[in-house]
Amino acid sequence: MTRRQHIRLAAGFLWAARQSLGKPNEDFVVIVHLSNRFDALSSSKVSYLFLRKVSRWPWGAEVAPADLSGTEPIRKRFVEQVLRMSQEQLAELWIDQRATRGVSPPVEVRDAAAAKLWVAKRPGGIAYIPSSALDSTVKAIRVDA
Amino acid sequence: MIHLRPLHSIRTKFLLVGLAAVLLSGSVSFFLAAEQRRQMEQQARSSAVNMAKQTGFAMAPLIAFDSRDEMKKALELLRTNPDFAWARVSGETGELLASVGDTAPARCDGNSGLGLVDSSGILLVSTPIVDGGKRWGCLQLGISEARGRRDARRLWTITIVAALVTILVTLICGAYLARSIAYPVARLADAVSRVERGEWDTPIDVRSGDEIGLLARSFRSMIQELRRSKSYVDDILHSMADSLIVVDREGKIRTANPATYSLLGYAETDLLGEPIERITSGIELLDAGKWREEESASGIEVEYADRDGRKIPVLASVARMGDHSDTVICMAQDLRERKRAERELLLAKEAAESANRAKSVFLASMSHEIRTPMNAILGYSQLMLRDASIGPDAKNNLNIINRSGVHLLALINDILDMSKIEAGQVGLKPARFDVLDLVKDLEVMFRLRAEARSVKLEALISPDCQRHIEADEGKLRQVLVNLLGNAVKFTERGSIKLRISTPRHETGQLRLSVQVDDTGLGIAAEEQAGLFRPFAQSQSGRNLQGGTGLGLAISQQFVRLMGGEIKLASEVGKGSTFHFEVPVQPAGEGIASDYRETRRVTGLQSTDQAPRVLVVDDEPNNRGWLTSLLKIIGFPVREAEDGAAAIRLWQEWKPDLILMDVRMPIMDGIEATRTIRQRQGGAETVIIALTASAMYEDRRVVMQSGVNDFLSKPCQEEELLQKMKAHLNLSYLYDDVDASRNDSGAAPRTVPKSVAGPKSVSDPKPMSIKELPPELVGDLQLAIRNGEKDLLDRLIERVGERNVAVSQTMKDLADRYDYDALTHILAGAAS
Numbered sequence: 001m002t003r004r005q006h007i008r009l010a011a012g013f014l015w016a017a018r019q020s021l022g023k024p025n026e027d028f029v030v031i032v033h034l035s036n037r038f039d040a041l042s043s044s045k046v047s048y049l050f051l052r053k054v055s056r057w058p059w060g061a062e063v064a065p066a067d068l069s070g071t072e073p074i075r076k077r078f079v080e081q082v083l084r085m086s087q088e089q090l091a092e093l094w095i096d097q098r099a100t101r102g103v104s105p106p107v108e109v110r111d112a113a114a115a116k117l118w119v120a121k122r123p124g125g126i127a128y129i130p131s132s133a134l135d136s137t138v139k140a141i142r143v144d145a
Numbered sequence: 146m147i148h149l150r151p152l153h154s155i156r157t158k159f160l161l162v163g164l165a166a167v168l169l170s171g172s173v174s175f176f177l178a179a180e181q182r183r184q185m186e187q188q189a190r191s192s193a194v195n196m197a198k199q200t201g202f203a204m205a206p207l208i209a210f211d212s213r214d215e216m217k218k219a220l221e222l223l224r225t226n227p228d229f230a231w232a233r234v235s236g237e238t239g240e241l242l243a244s245v246g247d248t249a250p251a252r253c254d255g256n257s258g259l260g261l262v263d264s265s266g267i268l269l270v271s272t273p274i275v276d277g278g279k280r281w282g283c284l285q286l287g288i289s290e291a292r293g294r295r296d297a298r299r300l301w302t303i304t305i306v307a308a309l310v311t312i313l314v315t316l317i318c319g320a321y322l323a324r325s326i327a328y329p330v331a332r333l334a335d336a337v338s339r340v341e342r343g344e345w346d347t348p349i350d351v352r353s354g355d356e357i358g359l360l361a362r363s364f365r366s367m368i369q370e371l372r373r374s375k376s377y378v379d380d381i382l383h384s385m386a387d388s389l390i391v392v393d394r395e396g397k398i399r400t401a402n403p404a405t406y407s408l409l410g411y412a413e414t415d416l417l418g419e420p421i422e423r424i425t426s427g428i429e430l431l432d433a434g435k436w437r438e439e440e441s442a443s444g445i446e447v448e449y450a451d452r453d454g455r456k457i458p459v460l461a462s463v464a465r466m467g468d469h470s471d472t473v474i475c476m477a478q479d480l481r482e483r484k485r486a487e488r489e490l491l492l493a494k495e496a497a498e499s500a501n502r503a504k505s506v507f508l509a510s511m512s513h514e515i516r517t518p519m520n521a522i523l524g525y526s527q528l529m530l531r532d533a534s535i536g537p538d539a540k541n542n543l544n545i546i547n548r549s550g551v552h553l554l555a556l557i558n559d560i561l562d563m564s565k566i567e568a569g570q571v572g573l574k575p576a577r578f579d580v581l582d583l584v585k586d587l588e589v590m591f592r593l594r595a596e597a598r599s600v601k602l603e604a605l606i607s608p609d610c611q612r613h614i615e616a617d618e619g620k621l622r623q624v625l626v627n628l629l630g631n632a633v634k635f636t637e638r639g640s641i642k643l644r645i646s647t648p649r650h651e652t653g654q655l656r657l658s659v660q661v662d663d664t665g666l667g668i669a670a671e672e673q674a675g676l677f678r679p680f681a682q683s684q685s686g687r688n689l690q691g692g693t694g695l696g697l698a699i700s701q702q703f704v705r706l707m708g709g710e711i712k713l714a715s716e717v718g719k720g721s722t723f724h725f726e727v728p729v730q731p732a733g734e735g736i737a738s739d740y741r742e743t744r745r746v747t748g749l750q751s752t753d754q755a756p757r758v759l760v761v762d763d764e765p766n767n768r769g770w771l772t773s774l775l776k777i778i779g780f781p782v783r784e785a786e787d788g789a790a791a792i793r794l795w796q797e798w799k800p801d802l803i804l805m806d807v808r809m810p811i812m813d814g815i816e817a818t819r820t821i822r823q824r825q826g827g828a829e830t831v832i833i834a835l836t837a838s839a840m841y842e843d844r845r846v847v848m849q850s851g852v853n854d855f856l857s858k859p860c861q862e863e864e865l866l867q868k869m870k871a872h873l874n875l876s877y878l879y880d881d882v883d884a885s886r887n888d889s890g891a892a893p894r895t896v897p898k899s900v901a902g903p904k905s906v907s908d909p910k911p912m913s914i915k916e917l918p919p920e921l922v923g924d925l926q927l928a929i930r931n932g933e934k935d936l937l938d939r940l941i942e943r944v945g946e947r948n949v950a951v952s953q954t955m956k957d958l959a960d961r962y963d964y965d966a967l968t969h970i971l972a973g974a975a976s
Contacts, residue, residue, distance in 0.1 A: 006202065006276065044277040045209050053206035056215060 005096065008089060028074045029131045030082070031116065031138040033061075033123045040142035047083045049126050051093070052103050061124035065106035066115050068128065078128050082143060155327035156319075163315040171308040178304040182297045186290075189228070190268065193288040196226065197272040201284040204234055205276035208242060216243035223286070230267045230287035234274070237282055246287060266290045329357045337364060345372050387478045388449075388459070392421050394471040408479055410452040425449050428463055428475065441465060449477065458484055508564050513808075515557055516837040517764065520858050522550045524770030527862055531777065559695045562623075563679060566702045573706060577732040578618040580610060580657075583625070584645060591629050591641075600636050607646035614647065614657065615730035620703040624711075625659065627696040628723050632663040639664025639720070647729070657729045664720040673713055677701040746866050749779045750876035756801035757781045758869075761791040761817070762835070763809040767858075771804060774862060778877075788812025792820055800830065802873060804856075804865075807836040807847055815850040822851040831872045835860060916947060926971050929964050 030046060032038065037059065041049075048054045050065045057063060068075045070087070079087050094105040109115045112129035119125035120137040134140055200223065207215045220232045220243055231246020270286040329351045339347040345368070351361035382389060382402040388409075391400035401416045409416075409424065416424070425447055441464035448456040459477035466472045526547040529535060535543070565571050588604045595602040625643075632641045644660040668676065679698040701711050707727040715721035749755055758780045762768045768784045775782045783798060785791040789812045791803065803821075807814040814834055821827040834847045834855035847855055854868055869875060921943060928937040937959055945952030958967050 044279065045206075047277075048206035048209055053203075054210045054212060054215070056210075056212055058210050058212060 005093060008085065027130060028078050028128045029134050029140045030126065030128050030143055031119050031134070031140055032126050033119055034139050035123050036139055036141070038141055040144055042144050043082050043084070046143055050083060050106060052106065057124050064118070064122045064125045066109045066118040066125065066127040067106040068115060069108050069110055072111070074128070074130050155330060156323040159319045159322050159327070163319040167308070167312045167315050170311050174304045174308055178300050181300055185293055185296060189288070189290065189293050193268055193270045193286060194272070196223065197270045197284055197286045200232070200286070201272045201274045202276065204274045204284055205281045208234070208236065208274060208281040213243050217245065220245040228289045228292055230289045232287065233285050235283045235285070237280065239283070242282060266294065325353070326357065329353055329361070333357070333361055333364065340368055387476055390421070390424070390475045391466070392473045392475060396421050399472070408451070408457065409449060423450070428461055446480065457481060508561065512557065512561050513837045516858055519550060519554055520837070520860070521766040521770065523547060523554070524767065526550065528770055528773050559699060562699050563695050566699065571702070571706060573617045574619065575615050575617050575730070577613060577615050580612055580614060580645065581606070583618065583622060584643070587625055587629060587643065590626070591633055595633050595641060598633070598636070599638060600633065601640040603640060604643045605645070609647070610645055611647040611655065611731055613732040614655070615732040616657065616727070617707060620707065624700040624703050627700045628661040631696065632661050632665065636663045636665035636720070650728070654728050655731050656726050658724070658726045660722060660724040662720065662722045667717040667719055667721055668713070668715040669717050673715060676713065677711065746778055746877040746879060748878040750878050755779050755781060756873050756875070757798065759783055759785060759791060759794055759798070759800035759803045761785045761788070761803060761809070761814065762806040763787055767806070778866070788814060788817030791817050795821055795830065802831040802833065802869065805832050805834050805852065807834055815847060818850045818852055833868060833872070917944060922971055926968070929967055934959070
């Protein structure tokens with residue numbers, strides 16, 4: 001990760017924090033496997049997981065993030081509020097990451113059901129779904145500012 | 146001469162340049178190496194910092210999830226860097242999270258920066274791990290600098306080796322250049338300086354194909370050329386016969402050629418550096434102070450002093466030397482020989498002049514001394530011829546005496562004429578005269594002589610010839626007598642023609658043209674040119690003897706004086722033609738038809754009182770003759786023996802005419818005349834001076850004394866009587882014509898054989914032949930009769946012991962086998 005990307009990332013975080021302060025996370029919820037030990041995570045840690053900067057959970061499970069497809073309206077809100085960047089910046093970031101570190105972007109899933117399935121099946125899985133779609137197959141964690 | 150060792154030799158210069166190059170390249174290498182090292186170090190450090198930062202970024206999420214294995218794994222990845230020594234990650238509070246490598250140094254204080262290298266050569270890099278505005282921890286890296294140091298050492302080694310190699314190569318190149326340039330140049334310089342010292346034979350053995358070899362070759366040929374031109378100049382100096390000295394500004398001799406040394410007697414090089422005053426001080430240009438004034442001078446006669454101080458006269462020329470204007474070159478020619486010749490010439494000239502003076506004195510006194518006795522001889526012989534009591538035989542003898550005297554007088558006159566001509570004392574005395582008279586005289590003079598030899602003499606006068614003309618009759622007569630005399634002498638048969646005419650020149654000038662033709666021996670062409678020179682006679686003239694050899698020379702001089710030139714046309718065996726033309730003045734009308742008889746004065750026509758005549762002469766014979774002559778004619782005559790007596794008699798007797806001798810003791814004629822002229826009545830007396838001096842100068846002195854006229858001694862009767870007639874206005878009685886004719890006609894019959902020999906042209910004087918002893922003559926005659934040429938030659942040689950002229954003539958005849966002529970001569974001797 002380059003310094004520029006860091007700066008952008010930092011700028012994104014600041015912006016997202018301000019946004020989140022003004023608006024409650026009503027619309028989406030971050031989900032993990034039922035066995036996951038965390039109940040809450042800071043947004044920066046969430047973004048490390050989604051941006052594949054950490055490959056394993058502290059207890060050794062491999063981090064397996066899943067991203068909703070670009071057509072879902074909720075994706076925009078997640079990217080802006082948690083990852084604190086625009087969708088275009090994210091796309092750029094991934095192109096960069098793939099080129100420099102050989103790291104591919106998270107798997108894209110079609111909808112909330114597919115995301116829940118992806119997380120339910122993997123101990124290190126992590127994704128986000130609309131709040132309305134939350135069920136017991138997955139564990140929702142709180143995202144702190 | 147100093148041996149030149151250059152202060153900054155080419156070798157030193159090469160060395161300096163090489164050292165400079167080495168220093169420069171060394172320092173540049175050093176600088177480059179240091180720079181390289183610095184960059185390498187910097188690069189190593191910045192790459193270490195970069196490595197730390199990148200690793201730090203990756204560490205933030207791992208610290209966030211406390212993934213220590215992941216951290217260790219990430220740190221292990223750093224081992225791929227060869228310089229990696231160790232790494233450690235500490236947490237937010239400084240607790241160790243993960244570490245790789247064997248060292249665990251001081252804890253990380255959380256500040257970023259480069260730490261110092263510890264003793265083991267490890268570079269410590271620490272950087273905080275910050276992400277998303279949160280400080281997660283601290284990363285520390287240990288980077289070994291061993292590799293960099295190794296690289297730096299290698300770099301230094303390479304640099305030093307390169308510098309050493311450069312120095313070595315430079316030294317080698319320098320040595321080579323020194324050897325191939327500096328050494329030959331030094332040898333060349335050495336050789337040239339030796340040549341400069343005069344060692345012309347110094348070899349220049351620098352052999353090289355480069356520019357120095359070319360230079361050496363040029364020097365060689367230049368020195369050769371110098372040597373050639375030096376030897377050329379040396380040759381000139383050595384072969385000069387005159388002395389040559391070069392003097393420098395200080396007046397010191399710088400060069401002197403061998404001729405100078407031999408002239409002055411010094412040994413070679415003795416004079417070099419000596420002051421010029423040691424040789425000469427007479428040449429101004431050579432004096433040190435006079436340098437700038439003159440450029441050159443020549444023809445100066447000065448004296449050189451030789452080694453022993455003797456003076457040698459020389460003719461010197463001095464000139465400044467072209468480019469070396471403070472150097473003077475002086476050439477001198479030995480004048481001793483010339484001076485000696487000049488002295489001798491001067492002596493010879495003085496001797497010649499004194500001889501000439503002696504000749505003049507001799508001639509003057511001779512003319513006087515010979516003429517004085519001749520006066521008596523001629524006078525008395527003429528007087529005796531008048532004596533009726535003398536018989537015809539005696540008269541004949543007297544005639545011979547008279548004619549011989551006349552001839553002798555003529556000879557003396559010839560010689561005098563010639564000397565006068567040579568002295569330039571001859572002037573023209575033009576007078577009116579009758580051409581016909583002259584021709585008649587000449588005809589009478591030569592006819593009988595010619596006819597005696599069966600030669601016809603004709604005088605052809607052109608019909609329109611002017612009878613009276615004004616010219617110097619005396620000289621004309623002399624010329625004609627000479628020409629006719631020659632013609633008669635050299636003509637044996639045929640005729641002699643005298644042609645006279647008076648043509649007018651195209652300018653209107655009247656001229657007298659005279660031509661004498663003969664059919665005589667002729668004159669060879671090669672002899673014609675010299676014929677008019679004094680004492681030059683043709684071969685036939687010499688054979689004939691007689692004559693002075695002056696006749697034609699005098700004639701030519703006279704004709705030239707009169708404004709003409711005698712021309713000769715002649716052919717051997719056919720005859721000769723002499724011709725001349727002189728300008729004359731017409732004097733009266735009429736052309737010749739009659740001629741005057743030469744008559745003898747017998748008495749005075751006038752019955753009046755006869756004029757009284759006083760004869761003054763210190764010589765009694767002369768007085769006697771004149772007194773007798775004048776008394777016969779009828780003049781009252783008295784005598785005086787000197788000037789003083791003459792004045793006394795003039796006063797008491799009052800003569801009408803005085804015949805005054807010039808040279809007399811007590812009082813001479815000139816003073817007596819002056820005295821008489823100064824006295825009362827002295828102007829009325831006619832005075833005729835008698836002088837034996839023939840010199841024109843003398844006559845002028847005589848005329849200036851106041852005489853009315855003068856006569857040359859010896860006086861001719863006719864001339865004397867004519868002058869008296871003119872001055873006293875007299876008339877004479879004459880005897881008959883025949884007597885006169887007999888008188889003049891007698892001459893040819895009685896002329897001695899020597900003047901007109903009867904037979905052979907080459908007759909020697911009979912008198913000489915007669916001197917020969919009769920036995921010799923008999924032997925000669927016998928030898929001729931027997932045709933014994935050898936004997937005859939020997940006999941003629943014996944004749945030569947007695948008389949060279951006779952023997953020469955006889956030898957000429959014998960060589961021509963003209964035995965008839967020889968017999969004739971010998972017959973004359975025997976008779």
